[in-house]
Amino acid sequence: MSYSVAVAGASGYAGGELLRILADHPDFEIRTVTAGSNAGSPLVDHHPHLRSLAHLMLQETDAATLAGHDVVFLALPHGASGAISSQLGDDVLVIDCGADHRLASASDWAAFYGGEYAGSWPYGVPELPVEDGKQRDALVGVNRIAAPGCNASSVSLAIAPGIAAGLIDDSDIVAVLAVGPSGAGKSLKTTYLAAELLGNAVPYGVGGTHRHIPEILQNLRAAGAPNPAISFTPVLVPMSRGILATVTAPLKPDVTVEQVRAAWTDAYSGEPFVQVLPAGRFPRTSDVLGANTALIGVTVDPAVNRVVAIVAIDNLVKGTAGAAIQSANIALELPETTGLSVNGVAP
Incomplete structure (x- = not known):
C-alpha cells in the first residue's frame, strides 16, 4: 500500500x-x-x-x-x-x-x-526508556505524533537509561551541547551569519531559558525521575548540522562502572538507531552525518562519582525528520526502519 x-x-x-x-x-x-x-x-x-x-x-x-x-x-x-x-x-x-x-x-x-x-x-522518540517500557508502545496506531526537539531528544537518550535503572541522582544533571545552526531554521539572524559563526562558539539559551528544558524534564520524569533538575547549556559551533551532547549526573553510592555500562547497553539492546559504543569509545558528529543514528559513549568519572554520557546525532535527521518518519512507520505498523539509514556520509 x-x-x-x-x-x-x-x-x-x-x-x-x-x-x-x-x-x-x-x-x-x-x-x-x-x-x-x-x-x-x-x-x-x-x-x-x-x-x-x-x-x-x-x-x-x-x-x-x-x-x-x-x-x-x-x-x-x-x-x-x-x-x-x-x-x-x-x-x-x-x-x-x-x-x-x-x-x-x-x-x-x-x-x-x-x-x-x-x-x-504522543511523543516521537521511540527508543526513549519510560517506566513501563519504551516510548514506541505509545505510537502504534495513533493518528497524531509530536516529533521531538533535537536538543531534547539527544539529552534524554543520553541520560534516561541511568534514571530508568535507578543508578543516578537526578537532582544534579548537567548537559552541555555543541550544536549546528541548522537547528534554528533558515531565518536571517546576525548570530547565524558565517562572519559571526565561523571560527567562533556562541552559547545561547543560557541560565535555564532554553525552550527544550521542559521537554527534557518531561522525558526524564517519564523515565522514572520523580523531580529531575538540569543545568542545560547549548553552544552554537561552526558546523552546518549535528549535535554533540555531553551529559553528566552524580551516581548513587556504590554504583560501579560495570553497572553503568550494563544499564546503557541493556536499554538500547536491539535498537537499530541508538547504539552504545564499546568502553572507551566516544562518538563524533561526523559519524552520524545524514543518518538516523544516535551514537552514545558512556563512562564514569571516579574522581567525582559522576556518569558521563556523550551522544552524537544529526539534528536534522535523528533530531527531527528521521525521528518523525520512524514514528510514522510505527504508527502505520510498517517496519520501523523503512526508508531510514544507519549509515552516515564521510568525509
Whole structure:
C-alpha cells in the first residue's frame, strides 16, 4: 500500500530533510509541498539537491491544501501547527515537527513559548526508556505524533537509561551541547551569519531559558525521575548540522562502572538507531552525518562519582525528520526502519 504525503513548511531545513528521506521511502508518495512566503515557487529553487522532486511546486499552507492526504508532516514555526492540525480529520496521520504538541503542561508552554496551548500528542522518540517500557508502545496506531526537539531528544537518550535503572541522582544533571545552526531554521539572524559563526562558539539559551528544558524534564520524569533538575547549556559551533551532547549526573553510592555500562547497553539492546559504543569509545558528529543514528559513549568519572554520557546525532535527521518518519512507520505498523539509514556520509 502506498500512502499519500503532504509536507508543510517544505522550503525550510526540516521540511527539506523530510523530503530527502521521504523521496526514497517505498511506502510514501509525496504529492503536495507547501510553504509560507515561498509559496508559488518551485521546490527545487529552495532545495536544489532534491533533484527527484524538481517537478513539485510549493503551494499555500492551509488546511484545505493539506486535507485529503494519508500522512501530513508539519515543519512549521512554533505556534503555527495547532490551528492547522485541528482542521485535519482523524483519518489523517499528522506528525508535527514543531513544538506545538510536545509539552503535556500548559503552564510550561506559557512559560517557555507563550500563545495558545494546543495540547499534547504522543511523543516521537521511540527508543526513549519510560517506566513501563519504551516510548514506541505509545505510537502504534495513533493518528497524531509530536516529533521531538533535537536538543531534547539527544539529552534524554543520553541520560534516561541511568534514571530508568535507578543508578543516578537526578537532582544534579548537567548537559552541555555543541550544536549546528541548522537547528534554528533558515531565518536571517546576525548570530547565524558565517562572519559571526565561523571560527567562533556562541552559547545561547543560557541560565535555564532554553525552550527544550521542559521537554527534557518531561522525558526524564517519564523515565522514572520523580523531580529531575538540569543545568542545560547549548553552544552554537561552526558546523552546518549535528549535535554533540555531553551529559553528566552524580551516581548513587556504590554504583560501579560495570553497572553503568550494563544499564546503557541493556536499554538500547536491539535498537537499530541508538547504539552504545564499546568502553572507551566516544562518538563524533561526523559519524552520524545524514543518518538516523544516535551514537552514545558512556563512562564514569571516579574522581567525582559522576556518569558521563556523550551522544552524537544529526539534528536534522535523528533530531527531527528521521525521528518523525520512524514514528510514522510505527504508527502505520510498517517496519520501523523503512526508508531510514544507519549509515552516515564521510568525509
